[in-house]
Amino acid sequence: MPAVPAQDRVNDFAIKIATVNGTGSASANSLLMKAIFRSGIPVMGKNYFPSNIQGLPTWYEIRVSRDGHVARSGRVDIMVAMNAETYGKDVREVAAGGYLIYDSTWPRPALFAREDVTVLGVPLAQLCNENFHGVRTRILMKNICYAGVLAALLDLDPARLRDLLAETYAKKPQLVDSNMKAIQLGYDYAKAHFACPLPLHCRPMDKTAGHILIDGNTATGLGAMFAGATVAAWYPITPSTSVMDAFKSFCEKWRVDPATGRKSFAFIQAEDELAAIGMVLGASWNGARSFTATSGPGISLMNEFLGLAYYAEIPAVIFDVQRVGPSTGMPTRTQQCDLLLCAYASHGDTKHVCLYPANPEECFHFAVAAFDLAERLQTPVMVLSDLDIGMNDWMCREIKWDDGWQADRGKVLPLAEIVKLEKFHRFLDKDEDGIPYRTLPGVHPKAAYFTRGSGHNQFGAYTEDATEYQIVVDRLVRKFHTARSFVPRPVIEMAAGRTDVGIVAAGSSDGAVREALAVLAGMGVSANYLRVRAFPFNDEVDRFLDSHRLVFVVEQNRDAQLRSLLTLETPVDKSKLRSLLHYSGLPISSSFIIEGVLAEVAPKPLRSVGPAHGA
Amino acid sequence: MTFIPKPKVRNPSLPRNDLGLTRRDYEGALSTLCAGCGHDSITAALTEAIWGESLEPQNLVKLSGIGCSSKTTAYFVSGGHGFNSVHGRMPSIAMGANAANRNLHYIGVSGDGDTLSIGLGQFCHAIRRNLNMLYVIENNGVYGLTKGQFSASADIGSKAKKGDVNRQPPIDPVLLAMNLGASFIARSFSGDKAQLVPLLQAGLRHRGFALIDVISPCVTFNDHEGSTKSYAYTREHYEPVVNADFVPLQREIVADYAPGETLPIVMHDGSRIVLHKVARDYDPTDRVAASAYIQARLKEGEFLTGLLYVDPTQKEFHELNDTPDVPLNSLAPEVLSPGSRGLERILARYR
Numbered sequence: 001m002p003a004v005p006a007q008d009r010v011n012d013f014a015i016k017i018a019t020v021n022g023t024g025s026a027s028a029n030s031l032l033m034k035a036i037f038r039s040g041i042p043v044m045g046k047n048y049f050p051s052n053i054q055g056l057p058t059w060y061e062i063r064v065s066r067d068g069h070v071a072r073s074g075r076v077d078i079m080v081a082m083n084a085e086t087y088g089k090d091v092r093e094v095a096a097g098g099y100l101i102y103d104s105t106w107p108r109p110a111l112f113a114r115e116d117v118t119v120l121g122v123p124l125a126q127l128c129n130e131n132f133h134g135v136r137t138r139i140l141m142k143n144i145c146y147a148g149v150l151a152a153l154l155d156l157d158p159a160r161l162r163d164l165l166a167e168t169y170a171k172k173p174q175l176v177d178s179n180m181k182a183i184q185l186g187y188d189y190a191k192a193h194f195a196c197p198l199p200l201h202c203r204p205m206d207k208t209a210g211h212i213l214i215d216g217n218t219a220t221g222l223g224a225m226f227a228g229a230t231v232a233a234w235y236p237i238t239p240s241t242s243v244m245d246a247f248k249s250f251c252e253k254w255r256v257d258p259a260t261g262r263k264s265f266a267f268i269q270a271e272d273e274l275a276a277i278g279m280v281l282g283a284s285w286n287g288a289r290s291f292t293a294t295s296g297p298g299i300s301l302m303n304e305f306l307g308l309a310y311y312a313e314i315p316a317v318i319f320d321v322q323r324v325g326p327s328t329g330m331p332t333r334t335q336q337c338d339l340l341l342c343a344y345a346s347h348g349d350t351k352h353v354c355l356y357p358a359n360p361e362e363c364f365h366f367a368v369a370a371f372d373l374a375e376r377l378q379t380p381v382m383v384l385s386d387l388d389i390g391m392n393d394w395m396c397r398e399i400k401w402d403d404g405w406q407a408d409r410g411k412v413l414p415l416a417e418i419v420k421l422e423k424f425h426r427f428l429d430k431d432e433d434g435i436p437y438r439t440l441p442g443v444h445p446k447a448a449y450f451t452r453g454s455g456h457n458q459f460g461a462y463t464e465d466a467t468e469y470q471i472v473v474d475r476l477v478r479k480f481h482t483a484r485s486f487v488p489r490p491v492i493e494m495a496a497g498r499t500d501v502g503i504v505a506a507g508s509s510d511g512a513v514r515e516a517l518a519v520l521a522g523m524g525v526s527a528n529y530l531r532v533r534a535f536p537f538n539d540e541v542d543r544f545l546d547s548h549r550l551v552f553v554v555e556q557n558r559d560a561q562l563r564s565l566l567t568l569e570t571p572v573d574k575s576k577l578r579s580l581l582h583y584s585g586l587p588i589s590s591s592f593i594i595e596g597v598l599a600e601v602a603p604k605p606l607r608s609v610g611p612a613h614g615a
Numbered sequence: 616m617t618f619i620p621k622p623k624v625r626n627p628s629l630p631r632n633d634l635g636l637t638r639r640d641y642e643g644a645l646s647t648l649c650a651g652c653g654h655d656s657i658t659a660a661l662t663e664a665i666w667g668e669s670l671e672p673q674n675l676v677k678l679s680g681i682g683c684s685s686k687t688t689a690y691f692v693s694g695g696h697g698f699n700s701v702h703g704r705m706p707s708i709a710m711g712a713n714a715a716n717r718n719l720h721y722i723g724v725s726g727d728g729d730t731l732s733i734g735l736g737q738f739c740h741a742i743r744r745n746l747n748m749l750y751v752i753e754n755n756g757v758y759g760l761t762k763g764q765f766s767a768s769a770d771i772g773s774k775a776k777k778g779d780v781n782r783q784p785p786i787d788p789v790l791l792a793m794n795l796g797a798s799f800i801a802r803s804f805s806g807d808k809a810q811l812v813p814l815l816q817a818g819l820r821h822r823g824f825a826l827i828d829v830i831s832p833c834v835t836f837n838d839h840e841g842s843t844k845s846y847a848y849t850r851e852h853y854e855p856v857v858n859a860d861f862v863p864l865q866r867e868i869v870a871d872y873a874p875g876e877t878l879p880i881v882m883h884d885g886s887r888i889v890l891h892k893v894a895r896d897y898d899p900t901d902r903v904a905a906s907a908y909i910q911a912r913l914k915e916g917e918f919l920t921g922l923l924y925v926d927p928t929q930k931e932f933h934e935l936n937d938t939p940d941v942p943l944n945s946l947a948p949e950v951l952s953p954g955s956r957g958l959e960r961i962l963a964r965y966r
Contacts, residue, residue, distance in 0.1 A: 286944055287945075442676075
């Protein structure tokens with residue numbers, strides 16, 4: 001990216017904090033992020049952490065963006081280097097004109113010899129050793145101390161930090177004082193030794209009103225509670241576990257009868273993912289809203305049951321918080337690498353409804369939609385977020401709930417209808433939409449049927465007859481076609497001027513694409529944007545692909561899975577689809593997309609500012 | 616299999632249960648198993664037990680995995696929902712279904728391959744959760760549908776039809792369940808309906824995981840000389856140690872039992888199982904002693920049958936979970952969602 005003069009960088013820069021995991025740095029980082037958010041300044045935070053509990057390198061990136069960009073920019077302006085093990089790598093990463101803060105208790109002038117970076121040494125360990133007792137406390141306070149240094153350098157109000165600490169430690173007020181003491185130590189040292197604030201600093205704005213800072217997994221768990229889910233079964237796996245933690249803690253607050261202590265939910269830790277999805281199927285089959293949360297390895301294990309659910313037409317909701325594969329891969333890094341796995345999970349001819357939320361707000365609403373779709377369509381619905389959305393705090397619009405909402409329980413025959421029937425047949429396509437009627441156990445003997453994953457005819461009986469078999473699987477195709485009109489439509493944003501270049505992306509690539517579009521527009525390159533939000537794709541996706549000469553498909557996996565799905569499931573001429581593939585495990589950055597587009601589309605000299613008219 | 620369907624004509628003299636239903640009302644589809652299959656006898660015993668217990672057909676959920684045994688859930692109580700799931704995974708389906716509606720009766724029918732090989736993990740964990748269901752293993756020591764491979768319950772030295780001799784030790788579901796802390800453990804034989812029916816009834820009434828391992832010879836692949844799961848071998852080596860009479864709440868105990876040989880067990884709903892101890896020194900309420908006794912007799916080639924262990928006081932899944940009496944699938948929407956005002960309060964900490 002072109003260098004930008006420092007004086008224009010107020011509320012527009014990125015900080016990266018390099019620490020060792022298990023040393024309390026997470027509290028310091030979220031404290032800083034929230035303080036910036038509370039100052040009305042749009043902010044993004046991303047945690048790059050190891051698959052480990054203590055002792056390995058971890059980084060936290062905070063991007064302050066007055067324009068509201070929520071993706072990584074791809075540059076680092078201020079590095080807080082707290083981990084001697086990664087000093088070399090960290091110092092190289094700072095952009096020219098940037099700053100590096102480190103613990104100068106042990107001076108390292110040779111290591112940080114970069115003429116284009118300002119090095120600010122703060123004797124953090126020394127300050128904390130002089131002011132705190134105990135090894136563990138000193139380590140923890142050292143990390144809180146750098147938050148104080150940054151507060152001074154960035155011009156954040158210490159009173160705001162104290163307020164936040166008071167909220168965080170409402171039940172342990174003594175921690176407020178000790179943490180504040182550490183912050184003050186850092187703050188005072190920076191004020192005394194450096195020219196505060198830096199040219200890159202924060203100035204209060206009013207651009208966060210109506211917004212919240214929340215992670216996608218919490219929003220997903222919340223959505224599941226609002227959707228009326230009562231049976232949650234799962235096997236712990238990073239990065240999805242916090243979906244279940246969130247659901248459980250919300251339910252323990254809102255779903256426990258205060259008089260009796262009875263819980264209006266069942267929360268079952270399964271022995272493995274095979275059992276988890278089995279429990280979800282059993283519960284959904286029996287009329288409860290039920291879900292599981294997992295990640296790629298779990299989906300691999302669930303394949304067998306997903307095929308059963310598809311063929312026996314059982315609703316199920318599966319949240320797949322994607323992480324880096326293949327195999328165990330990198331469990332704490334992000335990718336969008338389960339798109340194909342989920343779309344066609346299990347042996348035989350199967351296709352599954354998938355939703356692709358792009359941020360926590362959508363995680364909430366798609367969680368609710370997933371339960372409605374699963375019951376409406378009597379099939380598994382998979383919601384594919386990823387580690388970036390799921391585990392990082394995102395600034396998003398405040399989630400709203402419509403009290404008029406009613407769950408769509410789909411075509412479940414009530415007793416009054418059952419008694420009127422001569423005989424109940426499970427798989428007849430009475431409404432010609434591919435969706436049959438189902439019944440629940442315990443209602444009436446006439447409604448009983450036999451659920452099976454073996455060959456069955458449209459009446460629900462076992463069959464090995466060629467024609468009878470095909471009638472059922474052909475209807476399933478019709479049902480999947482019906483799904484096209486029920487799933488969330490894509491979000492399309494047309495460029496100000498006419499263009500025949502398009503960008504297609506899904507999920508967490510959204511923020512980076514939007515920023516890239518804005519930057520590219522400023523360089524005279526305009527593109528229309530379609531964000532796919534569901535599989536099966538509906539007509540709007542077909543039309544968008546058809547109406548552009550060149551379409552960049554931006555995704556976070558190596559094998560162009562979204563592009564593959566588009567070529568398989570739409571009539572698009574695949575030669576016009578260009579992949580921009582980001583699969584390092586870090587969230588995609590806007591600069592990656594900008595560079596990729598510029599490699600194919602030459603920027604035009606800007607003749608006029610504002611929307612172009614005609615060609 | 617029987618190729619002649621029974622006529623649908625009702626015989627007015629057929630006995631009726633408390634719901635006024637006859638045994639015919641509890642039948643299912645025609646069995647497609649081999650003629651003489653032990654599984655069909657178990658199906659008949661199940662039909663008898665369910666009829667005898669006067670269960671509403673629609674309140675019965677029949678679950679199974681894959682295999683010959685798993686087909687049988689289609690052969691009884693066609694008025695109850697059936698779920699023939701995937702191989703070895705029936706316990707998880709049962710767990711979810713039971714979580715959704717605690718008020719129905721759940722009967723799982725599985726085989727030795729389905730339970731002890733591919734499904735061993737799920738079987739163990741259903742026991743750990745004390746999932747409230749009757750779990751019947753139709754145990755024949757052999758894979759029938761794939762034509763005669765040994766299963767994990769085949770005994771050392773048992774001979775396959777084609778001559779192979781099994782060298783690996785068997786997994787005994789009874790001993791396994793004892794170790795895992797199951798609350799109701801029984802063993803029986805498909806050829807002993809008099810013993811099996813009351814056990815099934817007691818299992819249906821037991822609140823928690825009721826395991827009944829039923830030796831059920833495979834007439835096609837495991838009924839030859841040298842097999843330890845043949846009819847002949849089973850008749851020779853099984854030994855009833857505790858017989859059970861199941862006494863529903865409404866009925867009086869009329870029989871006279873000799874003291875010291877009988878042990879009445881009161882179930883959670885007030886009904887009773889009266890155990891007749893054939894072996895005086897066997898105590899079916901002492902897990903450690905019972906386990907040792909069973910193992911000692913197994914060593915001598917005898918397998919004990921009857922209600923081998925019972926503890927009606929162990930808490931089942933819903934009691935441990937504190938779920939309400941109203942099934943989770945029937946809760947009112949307002950119980951489930953905090954609404955827009957609740958959401959505002961929830962989101963306060965994220966602002």
